[in-house]
Amino acid sequence: MSSAAQHTILIRNAAAIMTGARPLDGFPTRISGPDIRIRGEIIEAIGQLSPLPNEKIIDATDCVVYPAWVNTHHHLFQSLLKGDPLGINASLTEWLATTPYRFRASFNEQRFRLAVRLGMIELIRSGCTTIADHNYVYYPQMSFDSSAILFEEAEKLGIRFVLLRGGATQTRQLEADLPSALRPETIDSFISDIERLTAQYHDPSPRAMQRIVMAPTTVLYCISPHEMRQTAAAARRLGLRMHSHLSETVGYQDSAYQMYQKSPVAFCGEHDWLGPDVWYAHLVKVDADEISMLAQTGTGVAHCPQSNGRLGSGISPVSDMAKRGVPISIGVDGAASNEAADMISEVHMTWLAQRARLGMDALPNFRGGSYEGGANAASVEDVIHWGTAGGAQILGLPEVGQIASGYSADIAVYRLDDPRYFGLHDPAIGPVVSGGRPYLKALFSAGQQIVHNDQIKDVDLMELGFETRAAVKAILNDVA
Incomplete structure (x- = not known):
């Protein structure tokens, strides 16, 4: 030994x-x-x-x-995009165009690396050691390898890193006139890169420090139904888990019913994107039938309450989901829609928001009400579980996230x-x-x-602040 x-x-x-x-x-x-x-x-x-x-x-x-906290959904590159005045009062679709898409072409290798390091340090200072980052900064003929940078920075800081390899083979209309940094990949190049990353980084062991996840950015919009089945088949062939955004706003419901005459969750189920190896970010707007499908298939959620509140999307019914057997975890989402992207802020908001959601449904007795408030919606212990062992289970790390003998x-x-x-x-x-x-x-x-x-160790916060302020000024100059 x-x-x-x-x-x-x-x-x-x-x-x-x-x-x-x-x-x-x-x-x-x-x-x-x-x-x-x-x-x-x-x-x-x-x-x-x-x-x-x-x-x-x-x-x-x-x-x-x-x-230590387990963060199951982030966009680390957005750490240099906090508090954009043009996006601060925008809901999701408008905000996407105003902030992350508007600035994405400004991210060269140096700025991407700085943003990643800043986001990881912010999380570490809250007590987080496992980060699953939904990175979608990929496009044809990129001048740097964003995946490698993420793993390199995580290794320097000594934390566990799960790459949720995002990307798109098609774009929404709002992206059509934006620069080359938003151009889609082909499905062959996307899957080929997943295979490369799996061979280079993926460790299937129960306390792995490095993992790869198949994670097209938004399955409802960013890939075709046929490609959904292709990516699911490739992921399961490679032994990878699967992740994407889903039902963050009512727009997902409108799109799914307009395009496919189905709910978003039912649509995903028909295209091999439900199961115990799948989890979705947000799931704010879900109906009872969809929750049943999630529970029956063991499909999980990364609950991001601060981002959902900041964008006005709503409060995901994760307490109800948990009672029905849906696996629950917590993610901070990107700092551009969550100006405090750390796990302490996130679990505090989780605890409050679930109670507020249940309390909003309370009715007076004369209108048929049966309770006064929602203070029993989620206990502190529930929230700690969702932010630690619950997240580790969703990531496929069964020996992580709990203080017990034999755990990491x-x-x-x-x-x-x-x-x-x-x-x-x-x-x-x-x-x-x-x-x-x-x-x-x-x-x-x-x-x-x-x-x-x-x-x-080896982190000078004053120097980090100086570097990030300079980078923000440069990014703003790029779009001026």
Whole structure:
């Protein structure tokens, strides 16, 4: 056994440990610990543990411990497109043309790399170590390999990275007059690149640090029905999972019924795009029959509540979906439609929005109502599960996302020393219910400590801020 496998770390005297387990499964959602031993890449033991000789000790006194977050849907290149004034009050279709499509041609290799690094650092500082990025910056004769950059930057930071390889073989009308960076690929070149990436990066193991996913950007619009079946067949031949956008707004419903006389989910099912190896971003506008189809087929969702709120799309009924058996995860979506693209903000919004959605349906008794509010819609434990082990399951990483013996040692140690957390009767729930950004005393990714006392190794935040401000100015000059 290698020396690395023998290396041990003891997280000691935690005030509370949230496990990431699903409340309905009968496993404890929190444990007293108070200690966790990491050996190599995995969690070896939990309980009252005595230090071993030469063991590294992390003092977690007054700290709460969570599984590191698992983000199942992002667009990292958008990290340089936050708060665009022309798009800030636009709904989805108008916003697509105004912001991401308008600026996409401005992304050369340097700016793409900077945006990716910025987005990853923002996520890490919230306690996230697994990122699934829906990258759709691909077009014929590109001058740089966006896939390689994503894997390179993730490896530098020591995090787990899942490439959701997006792309399109056809365009919407709103893209027709935009530059070459929006030109579609052929289906042959798209699948050929998926095969190349799978051979180079894809690891099918249960704690893999690198994965590839078949992810045409929006199956309803970006590829043909015949190509949907082609991509599904290629993915399953290669052992890959499948992902896309779906039903983010009512526009998806209008399009599906106009073009195919079916609901979006039923249309996807007829073209081999439902199953336990498939998950969709958003699913805001879904009816009861569609939820039944998702549940029956085991098709999952990446819930992105902040982006859905920012664009005015609505609130996905994920609490109802979860009760019906639909796999639920959480994604932050792109920073251009979510100006705080981190997992603490996202889980805080998830907790609030599900309650607000149920509360909006409450009626007074004289109109047939039966309840006052929706505060029982989603518990803190539900939200933590969706953002950790739930996401890992959707990504096909069954040994990730939970604090339990034998799981990958992906662990966030939060110190709640900001006034927003003072006065909590139950500090364990602080990161979810109070939001903000708790001090990250330590963050472990596959057993490696990548954050020490709220600092990421080799990351100068002042320099990063200077570089990003300069890049934003240059991007704005490009479109002036």
